Amino acid sequence: MREKSKIKRGVSLYSYQEEFYTGKLNLEQCIAEVAKTGAKGIELLPEQMLKGFPKVSEEFVDQWFGWMDQYGVEPVAYDAFLDNKLFPNRLLTLEENVDMMVRDLKLANKLGFKVLRTLVSTPLEVVKASLPYAEEYGVKIALEVHAPFTFGTPWFEERMEYIISSGTKWFGIMPDLGIFVKRIPPVMEQRHIRDGGTPEIITFVSENYENGVDKDETLEVVKKMKNANKVDLAYAELARHLIYTDPKILKDYIPYIMHVHGKYYDITDDYKEPSIPYKDIINILDEAGYDGYIDSEYEGNRHIQDFMEVDSVKQVQRHQELLKSLLDN
Amino acid sequence: MFEQYMVCEDGFKNVEENGELIGFEVKLRIPYYRGVSLSLINSIDLEVDGISFPQDDMLFKVETGSFPYNELSTVINNRWEFGEKATLFVKKKGGLDSGSHKVHAVVNLRISYLPWPNIGDDTKTITLVEN
Numbered sequence: 001m002r003e004k005s006k007i008k009r010g011v012s013l014y015s016y017q018e019e020f021y022t023g024k025l026n027l028e029q030c031i032a033e034v035a036k037t038g039a040k041g042i043e044l045l046p047e048q049m050l051k052g053f054p055k056v057s058e059e060f061v062d063q064w065f066g067w068m069d070q071y072g073v074e075p076v077a078y079d080a081f082l083d084n085k086l087f088p089n090r091l092l093t094l095e096e097n098v099d100m101m102v103r104d105l106k107l108a109n110k111l112g113f114k115v116l117r118t119l120v121s122t123p124l125e126v127v128k129a130s131l132p133y134a135e136e137y138g139v140k141i142a143l144e145v146h147a148p149f150t151f152g153t154p155w156f157e158e159r160m161e162y163i164i165s166s167g168t169k170w171f172g173i174m175p176d177l178g179i180f181v182k183r184i185p186p187v188m189e190q191r192h193i194r195d196g197g198t199p200e201i202i203t204f205v206s207e208n209y210e211n212g213v214d215k216d217e218t219l220e221v222v223k224k225m226k227n228a229n230k231v232d233l234a235y236a237e238l239a240r241h242l243i244y245t246d247p248k249i250l251k252d253y254i255p256y257i258m259h260v261h262g263k264y265y266d267i268t269d270d271y272k273e274p275s276i277p278y279k280d281i282i283n284i285l286d287e288a289g290y291d292g293y294i295d296s297e298y299e300g301n302r303h304i305q306d307f308m309e310v311d312s313v314k315q316v317q318r319h320q321e322l323l324k325s326l327l328d329n
Numbered sequence: 330m331f332e333q334y335m336v337c338e339d340g341f342k343n344v345e346e347n348g349e350l351i352g353f354e355v356k357l358r359i360p361y362y363r364g365v366s367l368s369l370i371n372s373i374d375l376e377v378d379g380i381s382f383p384q385d386d387m388l389f390k391v392e393t394g395s396f397p398y399n400e401l402s403t404v405i406n407n408r409w410e411f412g413e414k415a416t417l418f419v420k421k422k423g424g425l426d427s428g429s430h431k432v433h434a435v436v437n438l439r440i441s442y443l444p445w446p447n448i449g450d451d452t453k454t455i456t457l458v459e460n
Contacts, residue, residue: 017411020411021331021411021412023412047363053408081363081442083366086368086441087402088402088439119442
């Protein structure tokens with residue numbers, strides 16, 4: 001029998017955004033829902049769910065750790081945004097950017113998070129200048145590897161080269177499983193058909209995507225179709241922003257992976273993610289010895305909210321069941 | 330992505346001052362997946378029954394403060410929280426006629442990590458709360 005996996009399961013509270021926004025779940029209730037799935041890790045977008053961000057009171061901090069104890073979970077990842085366009089007339093200076101990063105590192109530390117997610121758009125210079133603070137606050141900065149950017153792009157290579165050559169322990173990567181989209185999620189297809197897309201053209205785009213046909217070429221073909229409407233074009237354009245990377249590439253980067261975003265768009269009644277090859281990905285991570293967290297990151301709400309009530313709680317439970325079955329823990 | 334929830338059905342009402350109707354208020358939720366500093370609002374456009382209102386006549390209120398539209402770009406320390414029903418006050422002598430109105434709002438947000446703005450567009454027919 002296979003050894004028990006060392007990979008840990010968590011949930012990004014981002015998954016519950018629909019219910020939080022509409023007031024059906026508050027922060028504590030989101031945490032309680034995570035605990036019910038058996039997941040142990042909590043990931044938070046403070047700018048989404050912390051009222052009064054970036055200020056938090058001492059009472060709140062006590063409350064936060066109280067919830068962690070009460071529900072038997074732990075803080076894992078803090079998703080930061082770095083609003084370098086804070087002012088309409090100019091970008092923040094390097095120093096201002098670093099100040100904002102330090103603000104987030106401090107808050108992450110205060111709430112017990114060990115990893116801070118930074119975005120694709122964060123300038124490398126800002127990360128470099130922030131690393132002494134990451135060390136001071138004991139919070140690693142992890143670069144989200146997110147579609148349409150992925151491994152092997154010049155953007156990625158420049159950052160990876162810095163990570164390796166500097167030998168830093170405080171900067172690494174956080175793959176988002178959205179870079180492994182093997183077929184366009186059915187929830188996206190169906191939405192475009194509901195919005196007036198031509199079913200044959202939508203299918204044409206989906207099949208081309210799945211068969212690895214160049215996405216720019218597909219868009220050009222659709223543009224030339226006489227019966228293609230705006231929605232069809234938008235769908236072909238959307239396909240350009242999705243990406244499939246061979247999950248085997250993860251093996252080469254295990255020492256630098258600080259966290260994984262378990263992105264998914266829909267878990268069907270039979271516990272499958274139709275667009276992302278979860279089994280392949282988890283097997284590769286597991287066999288290569290990844291021992292960090294994979295956090296559920298449900299991103300399907302926006303594709304179904306026009307016609308049905310979103311049930312993020314059910315979607316997270318199903319995703320956790322899927323992970324559990326692949327991890328044996 | 331939450332634009333369908335942007336124009337709120339509740340809190341749509343005329344505003345009275347010293348016995349006179351000076352304008353009306355409509356509540357808006359953010360068309361985005363986090364809260365943002367008010368300086369990240371590029372623009373808010375409002376039409377009621379097809380008539381648009383000048384932004385100079387608007388005041389945007391969140392729980393932590395109330396700001397004239399033209400000052401929003403400078404407000405970095407007050408946020409429109411995720412899911413918060415902010416109030417847009419529009420100066421209009423005599424307020425709006427009672428009954429229901431077609432309210433169309435467009436909120437344009439500057440998102441630092443995207444090369445394009447995030448634009449929420451929502452139209453709802455909502456009924457004025459009687460004072």
